[in-house]
Amino acid sequence: MSTQKRQMRLGAFIMATGHHAAAWRHPDAQADAGLNIDHYRALAQTAERGKFDLVFVADSPAVWERAKDPEAVRRTAQHAHFEPITLWAALSQATSHIGFVATASTTYEDPYLLARKFASLDHISKGRAAWNVVTTGADVSANFSIPGHPAHADRYARAEEFVDLVKGLWDSYEDDAFIRDKESGVYLDLEKVHHVNHKGQFFSVAGPLNVGRPVQGYPVIVQAGASEPGRELAARTAEIIFTANQTLEDAQEFYSDVKGRLARYGRGPDELLISPGIFPVLGGTEAEARANYDYLQSLVHPSIAWNILAHHYQGLDLSGYSLDDPAPPLPHDTELNKSRLKLVSDLVERNNLTLREFYLAVATARGHRTVVGTPEQIADSMQGWFENGAADAFNIMPPILPTSLTDFVDQVVPILRKRGLFRHEYEGTTLRENLGLRRPPNSFALQVHRVPEARIAG
Structure with missing residues (x-):
């Protein structure tokens, strides 16, 4: 039995200019960040300097901003940004240890093409790729x-x-299928090449994939849904789940519930890491941190404020409301992101927010937890969740970039290390090794080798 103290995992959740709705307007923000490779390279290297496990970018198959108000559209910074797999392939060459999580949609992507891209990224990065599996809530x-x-x-x-099919495609070649014997002239052992021959409700794919098995066996599987089907999908397939929780009690309930589902799929509690998002606003003193927070909030233009509200109150005419009116109940009948809607609904109801307080609450991190304070207070908050059954890891959501990530690495990470909560050096070379996750065996090889083993046992 290992006596090593449990270690916190850290991810840097990167939104080009920062997570705040008005981050691009901040004097310290890189305004052209979405299409600035030098900016992303520096961020990845900063996160690696801090020994973070991974960097992550959210992504959508279309323009994120769905504002109907032209004034709001022209004031948002989320119009154009890099496609994540392309970005991570480039940045893997400027780093050596940090993992790369790319978002890709099971609703709008093709399994075969997605399997190719992620297998390629895993080889290019030498085993540091991860797939954030999303179903895409937005239409x-x-x-x-x-x-x-x-x-x-x-x-x-x-x-x-989709996920089962992609894993099958990643198993198209056993790990030792490529012989590459120059003397005999044999390159490939055909007995170790497998067709998935998949015929399901949504897909029909023969295989095999035309990329060798990923370095990690499978890129690490990440998921973020918190609805009932999202929790079940995570319990069966995910190895990291990104969550959004506002209170310790909600985070503990989610943690306990999802971990409690693992046994039915033959999985142990350490095979799924739960990683809440945290939006840290730092200052040398509490007053300085609060001033930094207030300044950020002051950058939100009224058109952006009303657009944030309209996005949450779809189908409700807000023209008769003022920002100081109590926030009305949010609609619950939606086919979009059900778990996030419940999160913000609970936030409104629990705190009796006005519309102004509501938009300010979600302008920071869209429902993730905002913590304002000194580096010690940020570390205290993280430690409390980590040690009380609410988190295995944290997805750090810097308010503005690049400075907020640099400040976290330089000010908070040393405190976590001093408390024995976070690493000083990477444990391995692949993302799986650093996360403490096993490398999955090839499913086809298991099937092939089970029969002889059974005969020997008999």
Whole structure:
């Protein structure tokens, strides 16, 4: 039995200019960050200097901003940004240890093409790739040749089949399938090449994949859904789950619930790491941190404020409201992101927010937990969740970039290390090794070798 103290895992969740809705306006922000490779390279290297496990970018198959108000559209910084796999392939060459989590949609992607891209990224990065599996809550079907945005239940049913199919494709070649014997002239052992021959509800794919098995066996599987089908998908397939929780009690409930589902899939509690998001606003004193927070909030233009509210109150005319009116109940009947809607609904109801307080609460981190304070107070908050059954890891959401990530690495990480909560050096070379996750065996090889073993035992 290991006596090593449990270690916290850290990810840097990167939104080009920062997570705050008005981050790009801050004097310290890199305004052109979305298409600035030098900016992303520096961020990845800063995170690696801090010994973070991974960097992560969220992504959507279309423009994120769905504002109807032209004034709001022209004031948002989320119009254009790099496609994540392309970005991470480039940055893997400027780093050596940190992992790269790319978002890709099971609703709007193709399993075979996605399997190729992530297998390639894992080889290019030498075993540091991860796939954030999303079903895409927003309706972006107008950009794709499909009849419309699938219903919530259908999206998750498709995702279940999609993930299994992609894993099967990654197993197309056993680890030692490529002989590459120059003397004999034999390059490939055909007995170790496998067709998935998949025929399911949504997909029909023969295989094999035309990329060798990923360095990690499978890139690390990440998931972020917190609805009932999202929790079940995570318990069956995910190895990290990104969560959004506002209170310790909610985080503990989620942690206990999802970990409690693992046994039915033959999995242990250490095979899934739960990573809440945290939006840290730092200052040398509490007063300085609060001043930094207030300044950030002052940068939100009124059109952006009303657009944030309109996004959450779809179908409700807000024209008769003022920002100082109590926030009305949010609609609960939606086919979009059900878990995030519940999160912000609970936030409004628990705190009796006005519309102004509501938009300010979600302008920071869209429902993730905001912590304002000194480096010691940020570390205290993280330690409390980590040691009380609410988190295995944290997805750090810097308010503005690049400075907020640099400040966290230089000011908070040393405190976590001093308390024995976080590493001084990387444990391995692959993302799996650093996260303490096992390398999965090839499913086809297991099937092939089970029969002889059974005969010997008999």
